[in-house]
Amino acid sequence: MAICIMATGGTFDKEYNELDGTLSFKETHIKDMLSLGRSKADIIVRTIMMKDSLEMQDFDRELILSHCNNAKEKHIIITHGTDRMSETAHFLGKRNAGKDQTIVLTGAMIPYAFGSSDGLFNLGCAIGFVQTLPFGVYVAMNGRYFHWNNVRKNITLGAFEELTQTAQENNEESF
Amino acid sequence: MAICIMATGGTFDKEYNELDGTLSFKETHIKDMLSLGRSKADIIVRTIMMKDSLEMQDFDRELILSHCNNAKEKHIIITHGTDRMSETAHFLGKRNAGKDQTIVLTGAMIPYAFGSSDGLFNLGCAIGFVQTLPFGVYVAMNGRYFHWNNVRKNITLGAFEELTQTAQENNEESF
Amino acid sequence: MAICIMATGGTFDKEYNELDGTLSFKETHIKDMLSLGRSKADIIVRTIMMKDSLEMQDFDRELILSHCNNAKEKHIIITHGTDRMSETAHFLGKRNAGKDQTIVLTGAMIPYAFGSSDGLFNLGCAIGFVQTLPFGVYVAMNGRYFHWNNVRKNITLGAFEELTQTAQENNEESF
Amino acid sequence: MAICIMATGGTFDKEYNELDGTLSFKETHIKDMLSLGRSKADIIVRTIMMKDSLEMQDFDRELILSHCNNAKEKHIIITHGTDRMSETAHFLGKRNAGKDQTIVLTGAMIPYAFGSSDGLFNLGCAIGFVQTLPFGVYVAMNGRYFHWNNVRKNITLGAFEELTQTAQENNEESF
Numbered sequence: 001m002a003i004c005i006m007a008t009g010g011t012f013d014k015e016y017n018e019l020d021g022t023l024s025f026k027e028t029h030i031k032d033m034l035s036l037g038r039s040k041a042d043i044i045v046r047t048i049m050m051k052d053s054l055e056m057q058d059f060d061r062e063l064i065l066s067h068c069n070n071a072k073e074k075h076i077i078i079t080h081g082t083d084r085m086s087e088t089a090h091f092l093g094k095r096n097a098g099k100d101q102t103i104v105l106t107g108a109m110i111p112y113a114f115g116s117s118d119g120l121f122n123l124g125c126a127i128g129f130v131q132t133l134p135f136g137v138y139v140a141m142n143g144r145y146f147h148w149n150n151v152r153k154n155i156t157l158g159a160f161e162e163l164t165q166t167a168q169e170n171n172e173e174s175f
Numbered sequence: 176m177a178i179c180i181m182a183t184g185g186t187f188d189k190e191y192n193e194l195d196g197t198l199s200f201k202e203t204h205i206k207d208m209l210s211l212g213r214s215k216a217d218i219i220v221r222t223i224m225m226k227d228s229l230e231m232q233d234f235d236r237e238l239i240l241s242h243c244n245n246a247k248e249k250h251i252i253i254t255h256g257t258d259r260m261s262e263t264a265h266f267l268g269k270r271n272a273g274k275d276q277t278i279v280l281t282g283a284m285i286p287y288a289f290g291s292s293d294g295l296f297n298l299g300c301a302i303g304f305v306q307t308l309p310f311g312v313y314v315a316m317n318g319r320y321f322h323w324n325n326v327r328k329n330i331t332l333g334a335f336e337e338l339t340q341t342a343q344e345n346n347e348e349s350f
Numbered sequence: 351m352a353i354c355i356m357a358t359g360g361t362f363d364k365e366y367n368e369l370d371g372t373l374s375f376k377e378t379h380i381k382d383m384l385s386l387g388r389s390k391a392d393i394i395v396r397t398i399m400m401k402d403s404l405e406m407q408d409f410d411r412e413l414i415l416s417h418c419n420n421a422k423e424k425h426i427i428i429t430h431g432t433d434r435m436s437e438t439a440h441f442l443g444k445r446n447a448g449k450d451q452t453i454v455l456t457g458a459m460i461p462y463a464f465g466s467s468d469g470l471f472n473l474g475c476a477i478g479f480v481q482t483l484p485f486g487v488y489v490a491m492n493g494r495y496f497h498w499n500n501v502r503k504n505i506t507l508g509a510f511e512e513l514t515q516t517a518q519e520n521n522e523e524s525f
Numbered sequence: 526m527a528i529c530i531m532a533t534g535g536t537f538d539k540e541y542n543e544l545d546g547t548l549s550f551k552e553t554h555i556k557d558m559l560s561l562g563r564s565k566a567d568i569i570v571r572t573i574m575m576k577d578s579l580e581m582q583d584f585d586r587e588l589i590l591s592h593c594n595n596a597k598e599k600h601i602i603i604t605h606g607t608d609r610m611s612e613t614a615h616f617l618g619k620r621n622a623g624k625d626q627t628i629v630l631t632g633a634m635i636p637y638a639f640g641s642s643d644g645l646f647n648l649g650c651a652i653g654f655v656q657t658l659p660f661g662v663y664v665a666m667n668g669r670y671f672h673w674n675n676v677r678k679n680i681t682l683g684a685f686e687e688l689t690q691t692a693q694e695n696n697e698e699s700f
Contacts, residue, residue, distance in 0.1 A: 383646070386643060387643045387646030387647065387667075388634055388666075388667050388668075388684060389646070389668035390667035390669060390684050390685075390686075391667065391668035391669050393668070466561060467561075468562045468563045470646045471562030471563075471645045471646070471649040472562065472649060473646065473649065474646040474647060474649020474650040474651075474653065475562075475652050475653040476649075477653065477668050478649065478650040478652065478653015478654040478656075478665070479653040480653075481653075481654075481669075482653070482654060482657035482670075483657055491563075492564055492565040492566065493563075493564035493566035494565060494566050495653075495656070508563070509563060510565075
């Protein structure tokens with residue numbers, strides 16, 4: 001069961017630059033994480049971009065969509081900044097990504113490089129979900145999965161949750 | 176979706192005793208791991224035993240089976256030593272555990288307490304699989320899942336794999 | 351041999367705020383680090399301030415000086431941001447701090463909370479140097495010690511070094 | 526100031542073998558540790574042996590002594606198992622090692638490879654002490670230094686301490 005992991009950046013892959021004290025990107029840590037997890041799943045890793053999701057724009061999401069559409073794999077994980085993860089999931093879901101693929105977005109609250117990160121757990125969850133959920137677009141965070149049209153980040157709690165019933169009915173404005 | 180995690184010990188939960196240089200058990204690290212992973216899934220943790228799986232006997236497996244049968248949760252993760260994980264999965268599967276529950280066994284090659292462990296990744300995978308796989312008994316290791324009657328630990332590689340076709344036909348002798 | 355560790359902040363004690371993605375201070379990690387190092391030395395820890403050294407001004411240095419002058423301990427470690435560590439050492443040395451105390455400034459390039467930090471090593475070095483160097487003001491970084499009037503941070507390399515001979519002669523302008 | 530670090534094994538350098546669940550040695554981690562600590566001190570690392578100190582015999586100590594005597598460096602750190610560290614320090618001190626060298630033994634209670642080790646702190650302390658203490662043989666543990674003829678490991682506490690006055694008078698029997 002071939003899985004493609006597409007890295008787009010986010011806190012997941014941020015690193016501390018010790019020369020200037022800033023957080024920035026070098027390369028994705030996904031291969032190191034799979035190696036640490038002793039993964040033997042059939043996985044290829046593609047770096048699409050290395051961006052903070054707050055800086056993502058629609059042409060970035062178009063690029064991600066295009067990579068999904070062109071991927072021959074039926075199981076796709078997208079690592080993504082948490083701040084706009086729901087937005088990208090919504091963008092992909094609206095455009096029928098996931099009609100014949102299982103697409104799971106995940107990320108991290110703490111950079112993997114900082115030692116005590118949630119990233120390895122989240123990557124594990126995503127690898128579990130992506131192999132077993134039906135076709136569609138999902139967010140996998142906090143040990144749970146959410147459908148693209150029913151998820152938002154609660155920025156006060158730093159955790160993902162379903163939209164409220166009302167919000168769901170008007171979900172385009174709500175995440 | 177309520178999940179019960181049953182801790183039985185294994186490398187997953189081993190610790191280094193700095194006074195005598197041995198590896199032993201104190202308490203399970205599962206709650207710490209869920210906390211590190213920012214899990215918000217509906218999970219309860221029960222410690223069934225704290226054993227190296229090489230020391231597990233059939234009455235230990237009976238106890239695990241009994242806990243599964245008595246659990247009201249439909250989604251059960253069992254953390255377990257890797258050396259006899261396939262054996263316990265087989266024991267449970269043969270006795271019809273998993274007829275109306277999804278039971279996923281997982282563990283680790285490196286103790287969680289040692290920092291660079293595969294345990295957090297494996298726990299994540301198990302949490303993904305247990306919520307989405309149909310009823311049955313499975314092993315989740317190496318980013319993959321295996322049916323109870325088609326898995327063994329390759330002790331040379333330190334990884335789990337399907338039985339060979341022939342082995343599968345005679346699978347009671349083969350793990 | 352009583353040692354006083356005065357925490358002033360710096361990268362050493364920075365933490366990642368997962369809610370807004372910034373680096374900031376909570377409390378010093380020095381006690382945790384001493385505990386991890388199984389320190390049994392006679393040490394007390396005082397938090398003087400929690401500042402990025404780029405934001406330190408002369409009244410901050412006056413405060414540090416005053417704490418040194420009022421300390422009854424003869425062995426003082428000051429944890430400090432690396433960017434202005436040489437400047438503070440110079441400030442203290444010029445004002446005769448260290449005339450009857452051994453004062454050692456140290457810090458870190460990577461926050462202790464990020465797992466792969468140099469902080470624990472640097473704290474160890476400082477604890478070694480502070481117990482054995484003669485009275486005076488020193489910087490302890492990179493496994494070495496430097497006199498207050500002969501040290502600067504090479505910001506390109508991210509490491510501390512002696513002033514050049516010429517620089518040394520004019521050292522007030524050179525760090 | 527050239528420093529020679531002689532690795533002899535001990536908990537400091539033990540690793541977990543995930544295939545058989547035992548603790549054993551591969552190579553010393555000292556270079557990795559110096560790199561993590563951003564050390565720029567003039568240090569060379571020599572591996573003399575990789576032994577648990579409980580298995581060290583007098584011919585092992587003769588070998589260590591011979592390496593000290595033949596070293597051209599005046600500053601020597603010996604990484605060593607903690608269980609017999611006092612014994613080796615005594616062996617060296619009795620044979621006049623340290624007459625024109627500063628020799629510091631150090632080690633760890635937790636393997637460096639296990640993440641939450643005291644090893645990095647202890648190595649830092651030893652690097653501080655070895656550059657500043659007068660010629661002689663010392664043990665550097667728990668943030669402190671001890672003279673070779675006045676130290677023992679308290680195995681109940683897992684920490685080093687001076688001999689009692691009485692013990693000191695009869696110190697050959699007391700460590």
